[in-house]
Amino acid sequence: MGTQASKEENSAELKLAVDRVKNCIENHRSNVCSIDSAVNAQNDSVELLSQMTSGTNMYFRERHCTENEQSAQNGPLDMTQNLLANIQNTLIHQVGALNESFGILENCIREISAHYSPESGSHVDTDRRTLVSARTRTSKDRFSTVMYESERRMNSKEVSSSDAEFEESDIGTVRALRSENKAITSQKNELQMKLKETEEVIKSFQDENRRLNSENENLRRTTAEIGRVQKQKEEFERKCAKLEMENKKLNDDVHRYRSEANACYSLENTIRRLQETVDQQKRRILDLEDEKRKIKERKMIVPVQLFYQRKDELMTLVVKELSLMMDTQMQTKNIQLEIVKCENISRIQPDKPILVLCINSSRLGTDASTAIEGVHKSGRTALLIFHHKNIHALPNQPSDRMLTSSEFKQLGGIIDLAFLTGKGIYPCDMNNLAVSCIESFIQRNVSGK
Structure with a gap:
């Protein structure tokens, strides 16, 4: 305690x-x-x-x-x-x-x-x-x-x-x-x-x-x-817009192609019609060519009158040479001349071409007036003047410039020819021109018949 x-x-x-x-x-x-x-x-x-x-x-x-x-x-x-x-x-x-x-x-x-x-x-x-x-x-x-x-x-x-x-x-x-x-x-x-x-x-x-x-x-x-x-929707909308533009472009191309096709079709129809026309023309040309061929094969007979007032041996030779020359020349034109010799004026037919023959032996005016005396003067009458001379002696001027009176003006032509007894109608510029003039005169009168 x-x-x-x-x-x-x-x-x-x-x-x-x-x-x-x-x-x-x-x-x-x-x-x-x-x-x-x-x-x-x-x-x-x-x-x-x-x-x-x-x-x-x-x-x-x-x-x-x-x-x-x-x-x-x-x-x-x-x-x-x-x-x-x-x-x-x-x-x-x-x-x-x-x-x-x-x-x-x-x-x-x-x-x-x-x-x-x-x-x-x-x-x-x-x-x-x-x-x-x-x-x-x-x-x-x-x-x-x-x-x-x-x-x-x-x-x-x-x-x-x-x-x-x-x-x-x-x-x-x-x-x-x-x-x-x-x-x-x-x-x-x-x-x-x-x-x-x-x-x-x-x-x-x-x-x-x-x-x-x-x-x-x-x-x-x-x-x-x-x-x-x-x-994705926006991308799809962009694609749709692009496709719409392409579709519109394609539609425009289709319309354009249709228009071009219609134009081509119309052009083809026109070409076909033109081709048919061309074919018809070709057939027509062939027909014409065939007709021409047939015409060529069938020689045209053209009557030509010869009249001369001089009756001698020289004139006979001139007629023979002239007939041979014209027949040879007209053969190339598919024309057959039928030469009719008129011994006097009463036998001359005014509706047919006539060649009046004249031999220039003295004075040209006198010989020419004597040759056409009494003959009906018209466009169907041609005066053929034969110069009995060599080529160097032929006149420098044609006779139609020297024969200017009214009676000669009524003629269808005045034609110069060169002639010699031993040569006949010999080749020269005068005769070459004469052949063309005679051919033109005959064709002109045949066409106007």
């Missing part, structure tokens, strides 16, 4: 420990109240977040937004997720602090209960050693030691009356602490239930958030698919 000073010292230590327990309980009560307020505020935040999540879900369901609008509307969702993460972290820290506070309070109550338990013993030296060691320990360890020593002193018979009174007041405090601990435990259970409900709400909110993220991802994919389909 210790001294009175040691008892007072032990009572002071125990009182300090009890005060510390009261302070701990007050701090624990304040901590619990603040945690309760924080939990209620966080429940309100969770409900607000749930409403925002529901509104966001309905918004994404009711409206198909584009990719830019979706990125702009992801802002509230990201903010909601960040707020949810902060609430979760705060709750985790508050739960840890609350559990630590409950642990400290339970240890205090357990130590006080053990101190006042009847099973524990008491010894003064032990009390003193315990109190000495308590001074060197932490406040929590000292509190445990003091509570243990106090419990031992309650069961000891050496306790003084003042200690007994202190212990009785301490027992009342412990009982109050137990009652308050029950209330705090009940409040803790309520807070744990609220925390559990909050965790369930948070879990449901997380599920809803995951579902929204899935729907958001599906919506993003759908938006990307819509963008891809829109690009």
